[in-house]
Amino acid sequence: MTLLTVATAFSGGIFIGLASAILLFFNNRNAGISGIAAGLIKPWQQDSYWRLSFIIGLVISAPLWRLLVGDISIQINTPLIVLAVAGLLVGYGTQLGGGCTSGHGICGNARLSPRSIVATLTFMAAAGITVYLVRHIF
């Protein structure tokens, strides 16, 4: 951790908070990414348009950044088979738990929802224990 990563982390957080406020103010929706994305695999309905617009904005942020600013560092050292299992767990788990890092971790916690506080503590603990087991035990 350096002063730079502290600054980038905090200012990135400000962008995320602003993004969530935009969706809350104009669309009256929580910016929960797992919920927005999962809503797209249901039969097409009126509600699907804003979901798709949000996801398009999200996905093109990266090529736009590469075009205007520069490289983005993304390193994945996890084996593909583990990534496949992890993806399934994240997809199923976020639907069962009703949210992910954005829906519970940002939106829910910002309105002090007890459910979201419990969910956040739970997935943080589960993730921390998993990393501990993978890196230091096995």
Place this chain on the structure above:
Amino acid sequence: MNLNISAFASGLTFGLGLIISQMINPVKVLSFLDVTGNWDPSLALVMAGALLTLGLLQWLIRKSTKHIQSANAIKQATPKKIDVKLIFGSSLFGIGWGLSGLCPGPALVGLTSGLSGSYVFAAALFIGFLLFNKLHRKP
């Protein structure tokens, strides 16, 4: 404002936030989650920055009379029950996040990175969504 334009602006801003904060780099996320190892706590500030910003803006939104109703509607629409599903689902999500360093937002922003790992994770993510719909949602 057109609902699609605001949703697009929100998604774009969200993605930029994930890029600026380096939340989209799984190696960085895993070193944040590795508390007993060479811990990099900086990503805690992503949540701090987001919560402070959203908390403040939300408070301002609620204060403007025009949006009081919608702000209340959101609150009421949220289920309040803390149950086994919430705990079990969040645990599974946490295990997946800890295995990969990827949660749904960074997984989607990473789709244009060209890495096979990004595609595999995103495909599995949507299969996980489908699996949930098959098992828990009556058609």
